[in-house]
Amino acid sequence: MTGRLFCRRCGEGFPLTAPRWCCDCGGLLDIDFVPAIPKSGFPAGPQSLWRYFAALPLDPDTVPVTLGEGMTPMEEWISPAGKHVRVKMDHIQPTGSFKDRGAAVMISRLRSLNIPAVVEDSSGNAGAAVAAYCARGGLACTIYVPASAPVAKISQIRASGARVVSVDGPREAAAVAVRKAAATVYYAGHCVDPFFIQGTKTVAYEVAEQLGWRSPQTMVAPLGNGTLVLGIIRGFDELVSAGMVGKMPRIVAFQSRACNPLVRAFSQQDTDLFVAETTIADGIAVSRPVLGDRILSEIRRVGGEIRDVSEEAIHAAWKHWAALGLSVEPTTAVALAGFDQIKTGDDTVVVATGHGLKRSR
Ligand SMILES: [Zn+2]
Structure with missing residues (x-):
């Protein structure tokens, strides 16, 4: 696995295994990585997105946190x-x-880095996905939701054992609250984690x-x-x-x-x-x-x-x-x-x- 994380604002580079979601300058990160795609196509792997493991910028020893996501009809x-x-x-x-696609890959990486707990902000589907993959992977999870989020989605998040913090005000208020929490707990933000x-x-x-x-x-x-x-x-x-x-x-x-x-x-x-x-x-x-x-x-x-x-x-x-x-x-x-x-x-x-x-x- 060769590649690197880099800051989209200042260009600073970091190893792919760096446990960070943003640069010291506050810029968001992206990934420089050329996936290993076999010319003859991917071998018949599992009937899930993990058949494309070689195309993901993960350490080869990463054990997927999976619920069988991907390869949908x-x-x-x-x-x-x-x-x-x-x-x-x-x-x-x-x-x-x-969102299960993103959560599976993001949480698999975080577990391989021994991150014990995450926070995330979501008004629904991403929160439900991150909560479920944390449950599957054994990570503690707190989801910040706007108070206006759909009840069915909040119930789904809670059912996976995640702590739900309801934040009054517009959707952005939850984003502000989670960034404060991110000072001490890893921010597994679906919009920011590359x-x-x-x-x-x-x-x-x-x-x-x-x-x-x-x-x-x-x-x-x-x-x-x-x-x-x-x-x-x-x-x-x-x-x-x-x-x-x-x-x-x-x-x-x-x-x-x-x-x-x-x-x-x-x-x-x-x-x-x-x-x-x-x-x-x-x-x-x-x-x-x-x-x-x-x-x-x-x-x-x-x-x-x-x-x-x-x-x-x-x-x-x-x-x-x-x-x-x-x-x-x-x-x-x-x-x-x-x-x-x-x-x-x-x-x-x-x-x-x-x-x-x-x-x-
Ligand atoms: Zn930067």
């Missing part, structure tokens, strides 16, 4: 508008969301493998904090560099029009931060994305798009797809609604991000 559907689409079924991960995106990138590997090692024409996903979209881009970048697939797919990310700071910034209508409004898509109700600049530059770099859909369209898609048998949370319906509004051929994959049983209203 990809099913074909005809959308409510009559379009052919493949749905990557990441809503049927162990805790019911794609190993989280190393986990989410495996969705790209799986889609490519399930298509016979090629890229789909288009990948569609919901966009809030960007941990999925950045993972998709990272994964396909690595597969293109390794010669495993021919090209980066067209990336189309969707937000709710009721909370669309990245849509506004992308089209340069508005460079100010946007105040979150109420959206049924609670998983992407993010008014101030920590990785906002990076999301914008990465999506621009690959020629992707950021678009939005109305609350009415989200609600309608959610109902229509449920009637087709796909039980997803409203955040996923953002991408499904968006898919039906764009011009695409028959070779599009929409990522289903969270399970319908998580819905709280």
Whole structure:
């Protein structure tokens, strides 16, 4: 395993095994690492994301903390508008969301570094995932949640044995509180720990493998904090560099029009931060994305798009797809609604991000 952590602000480098999530200058870290992708494809490994272990920047002796995440099915559907689409079924991960990919890789690394306890802030799915993998790995876990977080998701976090600290005020108040706690306990933040995106990138590997090692024409996903979209881009970048697939797919990310700071910034209508409004898509109700600049530059770099859909369209898609048998949370319906509004051929994959049983209203 060769590679290093580096600061995106000042460039300072650290070993991959450094137990840190930010630089001394306060900048966030990223990972320089060329994955070991065998030209002949990955050997038949476990039916989980751990089949791509060689593509992860982990010490070879790392014992995965696993709940069987990854290698989710990809099913074909005809959308409510009559379009052919493949749905990557990441809503049927162990805790019911794609966040299990990131949590599994991040917590596996932290356990290998003998980190005994972590704190994290989340309004739902990431907290549930981190709590479950900490339970599986034997790490103590405290999740800071905004008091407005969906009750069903808070119950799920608590059920895994995590301590839940409810923070009054907007979502950012929980982020401020967790950073204070991070002075003494490791901050396993899904938006800041670069190993989280190393986990989410495996969705790209799986889609490519399930298509016979090629890229789909288009990948569609919901966009809030960007941990999925950045993972998709990272994964396909690595597969293109390794010669495993021919090209980066067209990336189309969707937000709710009721909370669309990245849509506004992308089209340069508005460079100010946007105040979150109420959206049924609670998983992407993010008014101030920590990785906002990076999301914008990465999506621009690959020629992707950021678009939005109305609350009415989200609600309608959610109902229509449920009637087709796909039980997803409203955040996923953002991408499904968006898919039906764009011009695409028959070779599009929409990522289903969270399970319908998580819905709280
Ligand atoms: Zn720095």
